[in-house]
Amino acid sequence: MxxxxxxxxxxxxxxxxxxxxxxxxxxxxxxxxxxxxxxxxxxxxxxxxxxxxxxxxxxxxxxxxxxxxxxxxxxxxxxxxxxxxxxxxxxxxxxxxxxxxxxxxxxxxxxxxxxxxxxxxxxxxxxxxxxRPALALRMLDHWDNVAVHPVMGQVERGYAGGSLFWEDGRARGDLERVRAYGRLLAACGINAVAVNNVNVHETEAHLLTDRIAEVAAIAEVLRPYGVRTHLSVSFAAPVMLGGLPTADPLDETVRGWWATATRRVYEAIPDFGGYVVKADSEGQPGPFAYGRTHADGANMLAAVLEPYGGTVHWRAFVYDHRQDWRDRTTDRARAAYDHFVPLDGEFAPNAVLQVKHGPMDFQVREPVSPLIGAMPRTRLAVELQVTQEYTGQQRHVCWLGPMWSEVLRFRQEPESSVGERARGGLVAVSNAGDDPFWTGHPLAQANLYTFGRLAWRPDAEPREVLDEWIGLTFPEASERLSDGVHAVLDGSWRTYEKYTAPLGVGWMVQPGHHYGPSVDGYEYSPWGTYHFADRDGIGVDRSVASGTGYAGQYAKPWAGLYESPDTCPDELLLFFHHVPYGHPLKSGKTVIQHIYDTHFEGVEEVEEAREVWASLAGLVDPVRHARVAERYEEQLRSAREWRDQINSYFFRKSGVPDERGRLIY
Amino acid sequence: MxxxxxxxxxxxxxxxxxxxxxxxxxxxxxxxxxxxxxxxxxxxxxxxxxxxxxxxxxxxxxxxxxxxxxxxxxxxxxxxxxxxxxxxxxxxxxxxxxxxxxxxxxxxxxxxxxxxxxxxxxxxxxxxxxxRPALALRMLDHWDNVAVHPVMGQVERGYAGGSLFWEDGRARGDLERVRAYGRLLAACGINAVAVNNVNVHETEAHLLTDRIAEVAAIAEVLRPYGVRTHLSVSFAAPVMLGGLPTADPLDETVRGWWATATRRVYEAIPDFGGYVVKADSEGQPGPFAYGRTHADGANMLAAVLEPYGGTVHWRAFVYDHRQDWRDRTTDRARAAYDHFVPLDGEFAPNAVLQVKHGPMDFQVREPVSPLIGAMPRTRLAVELQVTQEYTGQQRHVCWLGPMWSEVLRFRQEPESSVGERARGGLVAVSNAGDDPFWTGHPLAQANLYTFGRLAWRPDAEPREVLDEWIGLTFPEASERLSDGVHAVLDGSWRTYEKYTAPLGVGWMVQPGHHYGPSVDGYEYSPWGTYHFADRDGIGVDRSVASGTGYAGQYAKPWAGLYESPDTCPDELLLFFHHVPYGHPLKSGKTVIQHIYDTHFEGVEEVEEAREVWASLAGLVDPVRHARVAERYEEQLRSAREWRDQINSYFFRKSGVPDERGRLIY
Structure with a gap:
């Protein structure tokens, strides 16, 4: 049938x-x-x-x-x-x-x-x-809560309404839209989803055991589209759910508990994909509590999944989130490498170590995580963020294809790219929700599609993927429409970068929700995310010679290139170095003038894109056109706020006037 | 009986x-x-x-x-x-x-x-x-919600647990503790309370009409202690509750609706005190929507209350909370004066205009509101804040008696003090909740008591009131205990001032919850609360000559004294003037050195107070001693954070080293 x-x-x-x-x-x-x-x-x-x-x-x-x-x-x-x-x-x-x-x-x-x-x-x-797909696993993680979280809402870092999977505290009764979602995913090549937030709260912990039938119902409708279902689980599940006194991964009763739980999962979902675990990270429980390593933790779960062909996805996002801002020797950027490289070779074959693409947390510009080149004997998955937590929260147009492509093509010696090293797959945090446009901003659909296609072929040319998406989404488009949509998306990531935190330094966002500027918002916080701006200069010295040594975590040629401000690429200069405001960039501009110029340019580019979009009225269906137009108003307001706050902050601090005499408050 | x-x-x-x-x-x-x-x-x-x-x-x-x-x-x-x-x-x-x-x-x-x-x-x-009491009305406003607010919690700006009055979405069934509260209030001279948040949400709006019986139950147990009950109401009640198309205060159906509602209130509570209204403020509805003045709004309610001897308390806390930080001509400090002085003489005799003691919002140091001296033909009530929103949130010891006393004794020409001008009474936002110690921090009880006694006699010597409180609270205290408690409370407001925002500039708190430092937290916000620090200097120019003109809202001698940095009192210098970091204070120190010195001193004073408290172990009951000791740990941690963030911020910005070479990060 x-x-x-x-x-x-x-x-x-x-x-x-x-x-x-x-x-x-x-x-x-x-x-x-x-x-x-x-x-x-x-x-x-x-x-x-x-x-x-x-x-x-x-x-x-x-x-x-x-x-x-x-x-x-x-x-x-x-x-x-x-x-x-x-x-x-x-x-x-x-x-x-x-x-x-x-x-x-x-x-x-x-x-x-x-x-x-x-x-x-x-x-x-x-x-x-x-x-054939270059990567066997092409996966979306949904940070969806079953019970709406009092602070984080239903979808943590979600900007597209509620969850596609969960409603009123349980799996949706009508899963027809989930089925349609599976179909969309298949059409761009995605073959796996995790259906709940990796920060596993009390209610969601139960999905593993007494509520597995709800997960099975979701798996049932995704299966015909080739999408395998995964579950985020709490490392403390044996304690929380099983009533055991410990979750020690080397404890036999703990292993037995997981073995039984896993057997029941596979009884309900024969093609179940596996577990996703965030352990010992940002307050989540993990093996450290029992004096065990992350390999101990991951391997214990790998062992119980192995008989069924399942995989454990163990996240490498481990760092000290209660750092003292006064302490300049601790460097959050170092943390994943420092924690995990000593464990290379110790992970089971069906344990995948899931590494964020950058060393921090999905900023608009970060270097590629050095961990990705440093664990040859471990199956690594690289994690991207399709949901635009730090890139405009689907109120701003920010098509991330070029950024992801840069990451996936990044090579260190020996010569293999990130895309080739991600033997464990490419994973992303989804940007989809129950919004009528799936992703809040209609143009953010392009990010979801592009992710799937790059996971299939990491060396694809992202602009060709973009045109593919345009061709499918606007199948009867005139050239004017296709060109217009391409134009507003193509450069949007660099535009966003221009009006936000400069030169790779990152952050400068409002604490908590992460939308909109706050230059010092994380400067005196425990999160390890600083810019160290003073009246003379800005940036984080991560050199081996005089800084935290992070640059030394890279292989050739990058360790050397990043080590010196003379060879470090401009766009990452402040990530790796603390320099005076008068420091000349390769562009010939000083750092401070670059800050002013890019912030004025970024806003101008948003103004232009808004005009392009406005000119497409009549060519796009009115509801979609209006939704995008309305979001452009917010993007422009927000971009101006970024421009003015950043420029004012650095003008007040540096005292250096804009060469072109533009208005700085 | x-x-x-x-x-x-x-x-x-x-x-x-x-x-x-x-x-x-x-x-x-x-x-x-x-x-x-x-x-x-x-x-x-x-x-x-x-x-x-x-x-x-x-x-x-x-x-x-x-x-x-x-x-x-x-x-x-x-x-x-x-x-x-x-x-x-x-x-x-x-x-x-x-x-x-x-x-x-x-x-x-x-x-x-x-x-x-x-x-x-x-x-x-x-x-x-x-x-006899100097002031006829000595009132506490409770910012208690009936339904727990998703962001603000049950008690808005409350730091002492849940509401004394409301539980599980309705008035408590057992009101014995409310009765005990009334008795405590009587013992310090308070004779009125408003039982719900002045930001009136949907649920609470109904207290006026179909839920008046719950208010009556509370009034019943407070009455034997001489405490009259008041209600915060929504100006939009005729629309929200009455289904009318308008809340225009000059509309006859609106007046009729209020007259009927008020008659029913008095049927339920014959000695009902009256209404408290926050209109056209921070998003609350008000008469502006109908092109009417605040006098029109207040007088309409005064008229319906008049036959029963009731009063309307109309808050003067009206300002533009969506200000553009780029616009330096708008000055929030001016707002209450600018809005209300033109209305002097227009308010009905039973309409009380309730004015915050300072022009901003309960900062640790503000000048006295010039409005208080500028409306001789209006019954004014002066509002203080006993709940420690900006003064340590009952985790820090900060006894506010000396601050309130300074406010109440403040005189402008013609010679009458604030205490004398507050013919409409003295009102405060309560710090009490269902915490076992009533006020979270046991020593914060002193603030509640002191408020009541100063309302009775505004020219009382606050330190005598403090000793009165100590004598009652520790009735069998040795001299060592009395002296110790006196010592930790007496200077605590100035200690708090020392380690927080300097020289009257205010704010520098974490946005939203207002606890802990964030120097730029409100600097680029729409709230009108700026310090304008740059690499050369800091402060807000509110002079007539070159600033916003706010200083000119005062009568003699203050308009002249505040106008010039040479005559402006040190402790308000940055409230009135933007000065270089090298500006010499009357103390002989520069502004920057004053910032460093006070921040080091403030922390040292907390350390000393903590030691004094520790030395009282055995003289105070152990539960109370432990609670205070535990809060001192947090106060000290927080004070150090304030010290280091403020000092680092200004060192990084000014580049001026500490004369004494102490550690600045």
């Missing part, structure tokens, strides 16, 4: 799968070969498209006469290519486009490949191209 | 009315003359004391033989003195102490006068002394 395409609730945006995106497929004659659940998913998609656009779909006759598209499961002709469960080939010959996959997910990804190509899929001819 | 003395729940501190405070009265023979509810209250008090200490009390025989104390209601001998309902005389002759009052409340206050005197009431002899 073909699986019916999910029906979106009234008013919910189809995102990058509007009906018209299926026009090319839907108008043609398609044969589907093979069986199994994914073939039914594919069949349902094509059948729906054909109903709309007049095409025809039949199931796998050996000889099927004239047809435009064959979507086939099978080994024929695949030879030794080893496409695996997720890969597929695509060829076009004699007027027929043929997608062949050896696994169900490959078939589904092949269909969406054809959808992305549109008419081009049915034009000309080409020999068989193999497509 | 004598009214039984309230029974405190187990573990609740008796505050300044411990049983032993009644030893002198309770061991003697007392005659009570007169009748009425207050006489029963007095009788109950004396009877309980006698049961405990072996004395005897009889009711009003004409000839009563030998007795030590006569507490009598009656006019005999009072002549033309006009003591009113609240005054009393006290004389001692022939071994008998005689208190005479013409009203019930006077009798009660007379009893507590004798209790305060203790043995001295029964020693020697003196001719009749009249005692």
């Amino acid at each position: 073909p699986l019916p395409v999910p029906v979106l609730p009234q008013g919910v945006d189809p995102a990058w799968l509007p009906p018209a995106a299926f026009r090319a497929v839907g108008g043609r004659r398609t044969v589907i070969r093979g069986s199994g659940p994914m073939a039914e998913t594919v069949h349902g998609e094509v059948a729906q498209a054909c109903r709309r656009f007049g095409g025809r779909v039949v199931r796998g006759a050996a000889s099927d006469g004239a047809c435009d598209l064959v979507l086939g499961l099978g080994d024929e002709g695949l030879g030794e290519e080893g496409l695996g469960e997720e890969g597929f080939t695509c060829a076009r010959e004699g007027g027929t486009t043929t997608v062949t996959a050896s696994g169900g997910r490959g078939l589904l990804y092949g269909l969406f490949h054809v959808v992305r190509l549109g008419e081009a899929a049915f034009t000309g001819g080409w020999t068989r191209e193999p497509h | 004598p009214l039984p003395v309230p029974v405190l729940p187990q573990g609740v501190d008796p505050a300044w009315l411990p049983p032993a405070a009644f030893r002198a009265v309770g061991g003697r023979r007392t005659v009570i003359r007169g009748s009425g509810p207050m006489a029963e209250t007095v009788h109950g008090e004396v009877a309980q004391a006698c049961r405990r200490f072996g004395g005897r009390v009889v009711r009003g025989a004409a000839s009563d033989g030998a007795c030590d104390l006569v507490l009598g209601l009656g006019d005999e001998g009072l002549g033309e003195e006009g003591l009113g309902e609240e005054g009393f005389t006290c004389a001692r002759e022939g071994g008998t102490t005689t208190v005479t009052a013409s009203g019930g409340r006077g009798l009660l206050y007379g009893l507590f006068h004798v209790v305060r005197l203790g043995e001295a009431a029964f020693t020697g002899g003196w001719t009749r002394e009249p005692h």
Whole structure:
């Protein structure tokens, strides 16, 4: 039975799968070969498209006469290519486009490949191209609470309404929208989600045991889209839920408790993906309490998951969040490396160490975490943040594709990129919620889509991914519209960087909620996030020679390049060095003049983007246009606030006037 | 029937009315003359004391033989003195102490006068002394919510647990502790309370109408202690509750709605005191929405209250809380004066304009509000803040008696003090809650007591009031204990001032909750609360010559004295002037050195006070001692944080080293 395409609730945006995106497929004659659940998913998609656009779909006759598209499961002709469960080939010959996959997910990804190509899929001819994901795990973490948290709300760091999964304290009864979410994820290549906040509170802890049926219901609707379900669990679960006196990972009763709990999880969800754990971090419990290492903790969970093919995702986000700001020797940037590198080689094969891409916490600009190059004998997953905690909270347009691409292409010696080193996968904190546009800001959908595509192919050109997203989302767009949407998104990350914290120094946000400027907001805090600005200069000395030594955590060539202000890239200068305001950048400008210039420029760029968007009225559906236009007003207000606060702060402190005599308050 | 003395729940501190405070009265023979509810209250008090200490009390025989104390209601001998309902005389002759009052409340206050005197009431002899309160209204505003507010909690700006009045969304079923609270208030002279937050939310709005019975229940238990109950109401009540399309104060249906609502209030509470209103302030609704003045708004409510002898308390806390920090011409300090002085003479006789004592908002140091001297034809009430929002939140010892006394004695020409001008009364935001010590910090009880006594006699010497409080609270104290408690409280306000924002500039607190330092926390905010520190200097120019003109709102001699940095008192210098860090104070120190010195001194003084308190262990009951000792740890931690953040901030900005070379981070 073909699986019916999910029906979106009234008013919910189809995102990058509007009906018209299926026009090319839907108008043609398609044969589907093979069986199994994914073939039914594919069949349902094509059948729906054909109903709309007049095409025809039949199931796998050996000889099927004239047809435009064959979507086939099978080994024929695949030879030794080893496409695996997720890969597929695509060829076009004699007027027929043929997608062949050896696994169900490959078939589904092949269909969406054809959808992305549109008419081009049915034009000309080409020999068989193999497509396979570079990374086996392409995952979204949802920081969703089941019970609404009094401070953090339902979705921690969520800017798109409530949770897609949980409502009124339990899993949604109607999971049709979750199914539609799974379909969107499949269409950009994501194959895993964690359905609850990694800060596991009391209510959510129970999902592991007596509330596993709710997780199973979610897994059930995601499964036909190739998405495996994961659960964030509390390291203290044996104590919290099991009534044991300890959660010591080497204690036999603890291991037994986890083994039993895990067996029951797999009884409910046979393809369950595994656990996500934030341990000994920002107040969460962990193995340190028992004098055990993180490897001890992770391996204990890996062992109980191993028989079922599950994985433990152990986050490396461990640092002292009660640091004394007076103490300049402690450096939060060093923490993950210092904690984890000594454990390299000690983690089980199915324990994945999940490392944030930068050493701090998803600032608009950070160096790549040196940990990623320093644990060759550990399966690492790299964590990105699609939800825009520090990048405008989906009130600002900030398309992060170029930033992620820079991270994924970053190489240290020996020559392998971050994208290649992330053998454990690419993971991101989702930006989706129950907002009608899924992501609050309609243009923030581009971040979610781009993440999925980069996880599939980390060396993809992000601007091509952006155009892919535009093509799907606005399938009948004029060139003017496509160009306009591209224009407002393409440079938006650098624009955001320009009007916020300068030159890699980070933070300068309002404490707590992290929206809007507060230059000293974290300067005298226990969070380890300082800029050390005084009347003479600014920046954090992380050199080996005179600073915290963090620069020395890198391999070649970066340890050397970061060590000196002369060779450190401008955009990270204040992350690595404390320099006078008159320090000349490679651009020829002084640091202080750079601060003034970029802050004026950033606001001007927002003004321009707002104008571009305004000019698209009439080309975009009015609800979407209005939502974006309204957010541009807020972005502009906020960008001006950033500009004026940052410029005033540094003018008041440095006393250096703007060379161009612009208004600084 | 004598009214039984309230029974405190187990573990609740008796505050300044411990049983032993009644030893002198309770061991003697007392005659009570007169009748009425207050006489029963007095009788109950004396009877309980006698049961405990072996004395005897009889009711009003004409000839009563030998007795030590006569507490009598009656006019005999009072002549033309006009003591009113609240005054009393006290004389001692022939071994008998005689208190005479013409009203019930006077009798009660007379009893507590004798209790305060203790043995001295029964020693020697003196001719009749009249005692009458200088101010007719001595009131506490409780910023208590009925429904717990998601951000502000149950008691807005409360630091002593939940509400005394409200629990689980309604008035407490057991009001015995409220009765005990009324008794404590009577013993220090307070005669009015408002039972709900002046920011009136949805739930609380209904207290005026369908939930008035709950207010009546509270009024019932406060009445025997001479405390009249008031209610904070929403100016928008006719819309919110009455379903009217407008709350325009000149609209007849609106006036009719209020008249009916008020009649029903008085049916439930015949001695109801009146309404408290925060209108057109910080988002609360008000007459501006209808193009009406504050006088129009206040007078409309005054008119409906007038037939019943009620009063409307109209707060003058009106300013632009969405100010642009870039705009240096707008000055929040000017706002109350600018808004209200033009209305002088327009308010009804039973409309009281309630003015905060300073022009900003209860900072540790502010000048006296110039409004207080500028509305001679208006009944003004002066508002103090007993709850320590900006003065350590009852985690720090900060006895505010000296500050309040300075305010109340402040004179402008023509020669009358603030205490004399406050014809509408003295009002304070209470610091009491359902904490076992009533006020969180046991020593913060001294603030509540001192407020009541200063309201009774604004020119009282605050240190004598402090000793009075010590004498009552620690009735069997050794000299060492009394001296020790006096020592830790006496200078505590100046100590707090030393380690927090310097020289009258105010703020520098963490936004939102207002606890702990954040020098720039409000610097780029819309709240109108700036210090304008740059690398050269600091302070707000409020002079007429070159600043906002605020100094010109004062009468002689202050307008002239505040106008110039040469004559402005040191402690307010930065409130009135922007000066270089090298500006010499009258003390001979520069501003920057003063900042360093006071911040080091302030912490040292906390360290000393903590030692003094530690030395009192064994002299104070252990629970109280431990509570205070624990809070001293937090005070010291916090004071050090203030010291280091303020000193670092100004060192980094000014570059001026500490003359004494102490550690600045």
